[in-house]
Structure formats: structure tokens, C-alpha cells
Amino acid sequence: MEFVRASIEDSAFDTTSWFALSKIKTDTKSNNVFVFLVDDKYLRSENLLDENNDTNYGYILPRKYLAQIISNIDNLTEEFDQENQPFALFLDYDISYLSDPYNKVAMQDDLEFLEVLKHDRAYKIYLPITSNYNFVLHSQDPKIQKLINTKKIEFISVGLTTASDNISRRYYSYEMYKDEHQNSKEYPYVGIKLFHNIDEKNISKEFSQSGISLIENRIIFKDMYMIEDKEYSAWQSNWSKLSVMSANYPLDTIYEDDLRNAVLMVGAAHSQSNDNFEIDAFSRQISGIEMHANALMSLYYLNGKLKRLPLFYSILIIFIVVAMVEFLIISFRESKFYNTLERKKQNYTNEFLKDIYTLLIPNDKEDFGELWLVVFSIAILFGISYYLLTHGEHYWFNWMIPAMLSVPYLLFMSFKKMVKK
Incomplete structure (x- = not known):
């Protein structure tokens, strides 16, 4: 229980409270x-x-x-x-x-x-x-x-x-x-x-x-x-x-x-x-x-105690958000705009700028998808958590759980690539 409290519940709530709740009248x-x-x-x-x-x-x-x-x-x-x-x-x-x-x-x-x-x-x-x-x-x-x-x-x-x-x-x-x-x-x-x-x-x-x-x-x-x-x-x-x-x-x-x-x-x-x-x-x-x-x-x-969002709705939100972000990223990778960004990256002569660009847009399309799937999903889930906490019945949805699960996900994808090679 203490591990869950320190690693998951309080970390998520402290971040939400510090950056959002405490600042708003x-x-x-x-x-x-x-x-x-x-x-x-x-x-x-x-x-x-x-x-x-x-x-x-x-x-x-x-x-x-x-x-x-x-x-x-x-x-x-x-x-x-x-x-x-x-x-x-x-x-x-x-x-x-x-x-x-x-x-x-x-x-x-x-x-x-x-x-x-x-x-x-x-x-x-x-x-x-x-x-x-x-x-x-x-x-x-x-x-x-x-x-x-x-x-x-x-x-x-x-x-x-x-x-x-x-x-x-x-x-x-x-x-x-x-x-x-x-x-x-x-x-x-x-x-x-x-x-x-x-x-x-x-x-x-x-x-x-x-x-x-x-x-x-x-x-x-x-x-x-x-x-x-x-x-x-x-x-x-x-x-x-x-x-x-x-x-x-x-x-x-x-x-x-x-x-x-x-x-x-x-x-x-x-x-x-x-x-x-x-x-x-x-x-x-x-x-x-x-x-x-x-x-x-x-x-x-x-209006009383803080209520946790039921588990079924939490899983449903995570599934919908991740699926939606994955679909948008795949669509973006196949677009002409993505190809244009790739060509611009190759034209950079400044190695520092090129490294920053590569960090944001990795050479491998799968790496690009995995990076931005995690980033955008966590950002959207944080926004949903904040909205649920500040509107309606004030439910607490812990956005930190999928954020923590992204670490083993990225490790698994890296291991998968090593096996393929």
C-alpha cells in the first residue's frame, strides 16, 4: 500500500495539484x-x-x-x-x-x-x-x-x-x-x-x-x-x-x-x-x-469525499486515447508533411540542430510512433484527469498509471527490435 501511495497516487495528485489546482481561483x-x-x-x-x-x-x-x-x-x-x-x-x-x-x-x-x-x-x-x-x-x-x-x-x-x-x-x-x-x-x-x-x-x-x-x-x-x-x-x-x-x-x-x-x-x-x-x-x-x-x-x-473513477471507465478511457493517438500518428507518418520534415532534417548542416531534430523526429518510423504515442497519450490523459477532477462529480482518474506503464512498453518494443535484428 505504501508503494502504491508513494509511487502512483501521491505523485500523480501532487503534480496535478501543483501545476493546476493550486493556481486556479x-x-x-x-x-x-x-x-x-x-x-x-x-x-x-x-x-x-x-x-x-x-x-x-x-x-x-x-x-x-x-x-x-x-x-x-x-x-x-x-x-x-x-x-x-x-x-x-x-x-x-x-x-x-x-x-x-x-x-x-x-x-x-x-x-x-x-x-x-x-x-x-x-x-x-x-x-x-x-x-x-x-x-x-x-x-x-x-x-x-x-x-x-x-x-x-x-x-x-x-x-x-x-x-x-x-x-x-x-x-x-x-x-x-x-x-x-x-x-x-x-x-x-x-x-x-x-x-x-x-x-x-x-x-x-x-x-x-x-x-x-x-x-x-x-x-x-x-x-x-x-x-x-x-x-x-x-x-x-x-x-x-x-x-x-x-x-x-x-x-x-x-x-x-x-x-x-x-x-x-x-x-x-x-x-x-x-x-x-x-x-x-x-x-x-x-x-x-x-x-x-x-x-x-x-x-x-x-461535496464530501473524493471519489475514484470506476476501473471500467478508467480502462475504457486509456484504450480509447491510446487507440486514437496511434491512429493519428500512423496517418501523420504517411502524410506528405512528414516526408517534408524528413527531407528538412537531412538538409541541416548544424550537427546540434540536427541531433535535436532527430530526437523529435527519429529516423525510424516505428521509433517516431512509439515516442509520440507515449508523449501525446500522457498529455491527453493528464488533461482528462484534470477535467474529471474539476467538473461534474469530481472524480479522480489517475493518469500516472498509464504513464508508468509506458516504461515497460518502450522496453518491450526495444527488445522486440533487438530480436528482429
């Missing part, structure tokens, strides 16, 4: 998603960086700053009409343990964070669960437990896969942890939870979890371009409904209508953060919170 026809980054500019605004741009607060961000970010959003939205309220706020910070090293006593920062969570608000709050311990889930505060029971506070998984090449391209559709009653429970991935068209009870049936699905859990990553770069930064993704900005971005500049049913995300993206992931073989790297945002946009775009 795409409207998912969904609600807006705003990502607020705890980046260097936010930390500097809160005096949390020293003169060497190192964080000065220890191993974890003091939770009072997370409480402040939530309060800022509350202050922004408290005067909004009900119809213009955001749908949810996802906080991508580990809250498994208290700030106390022994995980026994709630520190002042923990209490401030819990106090802010208890406030009444129109939108939901999603918190990650990454272990069987979680000081919010297991809080004895009756108001916190009431919010959990009424699903105003919900817990989700944030598992992202990392392959043997240390590249992350997929998510776990769910993870198993203990709930507040110490029973094992499936916690759905945050993107799936925020994507409303999937029944939470059927996630383990809808999404394959065995061996980590090679297809359906793929994340489509889009490039971003800078909009503002002042004491805060702001980017716009090629997902047209995805905006990314520093957590100290002035919230009052965001239009109220844009926040209607929007998803808000908060996560670390500063230079000292370990929550960074390589996303393809081209060394692109983004933060974990941006991974989750791109995963959610992928779910919106694909």
Missing part, C-alpha cells in the same frame, strides 16, 4: 471561512517575542490569550442580528492538560479560559480532543457541562496523516478517545464535522479508515496571495471563500454580511511553532490550522 459556493493566525505579528503585538524573535512564554501559549481572542470575536458579534452570526469557532490548540505541570490544579490562565467559554453566544465552539484527558470536557463546572450537553461546545479530532516521505496530504476521518463518561467514542475530524451534509453517526461508514484511505481523504491545497502586510498580515486563498489573517487583525473591518454562518478558525503559525506540515513533494509547507481550512474547503468543493 475556485468558488466552493459555501459559507466564508476566516482563519486567524497566532503568528509572529500577533505575538509581537502582545509582547510575546523577545529581541531574537523567540517566544518568551514557555512551552504553551498562555490560555488567557486564547480567551482574549474569543472575547474579541464575542465583542464583534454581540450586536449582530441573529441571521448574521457566525456558525462556529474552531480553536486549534491542545487543551488536554491544565497549565499545572502535574495536571492537578487549574491555574489562573485556565480559569480565565473556562470563564470565557461559559459565556452565552450565538455560535458554537469546537475544541480539539487529542487524548483521553481534556480539562474542558472533564470540567466539573455545571455551566460548562450544560454547554457540552446542548452541543454549544463540541469536541472534534484533528488527526492529519504523515506518510513515510514526511509529507501530510490527508486527514483521519475520526479518532477514538474516551468521552466524559469514560466510554470509547468516535470523534469526527473537524472538517467533516463542519461540513454539514454528513451524518455524524455514519462517518465511519462513509469514510474508509482502514490503512488510511489513499483517495477519499485527500486535501486539495490552494495557493494564497498577500493582501496586507502591516503590523498584521492578511492573505486571500485561491479558495475564494477562504481568508487568512493575523489574530491581531482589526475585526471591525470585516463586513457583517461576510460573517453570516461563517466558520472561524484560530491556530498557531508563528516561526517557533512545531505545528507545521509539508504538503507535497515540492517542499511547500503550511501550518496545521491552514491544513484544516484547506481540508474543509476540499469537502465543500467535492
Whole structure:
């Protein structure tokens, strides 16, 4: 499975994503998603960086700053009409343990964070669960437990896969942890939870979890371009409904209508953060919170999981394309234009140009046919794969498989010629 993943699936999808998908602006026809980054500019605004741009607060961000970010959003939205309220706020910070090293006593920062969570608000709050311990889930505060029971506070998984090449391209559709009653429970991935068209009870049936699905859990990553770069930064993704900005971005500049049913995300993206992931073989790297945002946009775009084109249709496409290209090449080799090109090649006196010409138009007609059959077939299959992925039901057709089969094909044809000689 790992050989198939590395050699066939990811190579093909990475190439398609890098050269095509990431560059094109795409409207998912969904609600807006705003990502607020705890980046260097936010930390500097809160005096949390020293003169060497190192964080000065220890191993974890003091939770009072997370409480402040939530309060800022509350202050922004408290005067909004009900119809213009955001749908949810996802906080991508580990809250498994208290700030106390022994995980026994709630520190002042923990209490401030819990106090802010208890406030009444129109939108939901999603918190990650990454272990069987979680000081919010297991809080004895009756108001916190009431919010959990009424699903105003919900817990989700944030598992992202990392392959043997240390590249992350997929998510776990769910993870198993203990709930507040110490029973094992499936916690759905945050993107799936925020994507409303999937029944939470059927996630383990809808999404394959065995061996980590090679297809359906793929994340489509889009490039971003800078909009503002002042004491805060702001980017716009090629997902047209995805905006990314520093957590100290002035919230009052965001239009109220844009926040209607929007998803808000908060996560670390500063230079000292370990929550960074390589996303393809081209060394692109983004933060974990941006991974989750791109995963959610992928779910919106694909209307759920990515679907593989059925094998029968894949074989049919390959057969038709190869047969069509073969027919056209044979017709071309018998044309007057081909004979004209052959004569021009013989008239070249510059040996370098003649070698280039011979490389493109080999002397042997069979060599010419084999070369351009492979080149044109792969190019057409790539185009078909891209079209199927970006139109209609968004099926994934792996154009890399016939491309890899072209190698043994060329070797076989060379062996055949040697036998003839």
C-alpha cells in the first residue's frame, strides 16, 4: 500500500495539484471561512517575542490569550442580528492538560479560559480532543457541562496523516478517545464535522479508515496571495471563500454580511511553532490550522469525499486515447508533411540542430510512433484527469498509471527490435 501511495497516487495528485489546482481561483459556493493566525505579528503585538524573535512564554501559549481572542470575536458579534452570526469557532490548540505541570490544579490562565467559554453566544465552539484527558470536557463546572450537553461546545479530532516521505496530504476521518463518561467514542475530524451534509453517526461508514484511505481523504491545497502586510498580515486563498489573517487583525473591518454562518478558525503559525506540515513533494509547507481550512474547503468543493473513477471507465478511457493517438500518428507518418520534415532534417548542416531534430523526429518510423504515442497519450490523459477532477462529480482518474506503464512498453518494443535484428 505504501508503494502504491508513494509511487502512483501521491505523485500523480501532487503534480496535478501543483501545476493546476493550486493556481486556479475556485468558488466552493459555501459559507466564508476566516482563519486567524497566532503568528509572529500577533505575538509581537502582545509582547510575546523577545529581541531574537523567540517566544518568551514557555512551552504553551498562555490560555488567557486564547480567551482574549474569543472575547474579541464575542465583542464583534454581540450586536449582530441573529441571521448574521457566525456558525462556529474552531480553536486549534491542545487543551488536554491544565497549565499545572502535574495536571492537578487549574491555574489562573485556565480559569480565565473556562470563564470565557461559559459565556452565552450565538455560535458554537469546537475544541480539539487529542487524548483521553481534556480539562474542558472533564470540567466539573455545571455551566460548562450544560454547554457540552446542548452541543454549544463540541469536541472534534484533528488527526492529519504523515506518510513515510514526511509529507501530510490527508486527514483521519475520526479518532477514538474516551468521552466524559469514560466510554470509547468516535470523534469526527473537524472538517467533516463542519461540513454539514454528513451524518455524524455514519462517518465511519462513509469514510474508509482502514490503512488510511489513499483517495477519499485527500486535501486539495490552494495557493494564497498577500493582501496586507502591516503590523498584521492578511492573505486571500485561491479558495475564494477562504481568508487568512493575523489574530491581531482589526475585526471591525470585516463586513457583517461576510460573517453570516461563517466558520472561524484560530491556530498557531508563528516561526517557533512545531505545528507545521509539508504538503507535497515540492517542499511547500503550511501550518496545521491552514491544513484544516484547506481540508474543509476540499469537502465543500467535492461535496464530501473524493471519489475514484470506476476501473471500467478508467480502462475504457486509456484504450480509447491510446487507440486514437496511434491512429493519428500512423496517418501523420504517411502524410506528405512528414516526408517534408524528413527531407528538412537531412538538409541541416548544424550537427546540434540536427541531433535535436532527430530526437523529435527519429529516423525510424516505428521509433517516431512509439515516442509520440507515449508523449501525446500522457498529455491527453493528464488533461482528462484534470477535467474529471474539476467538473461534474469530481472524480479522480489517475493518469500516472498509464504513464508508468509506458516504461515497460518502450522496453518491450526495444527488445522486440533487438530480436528482429
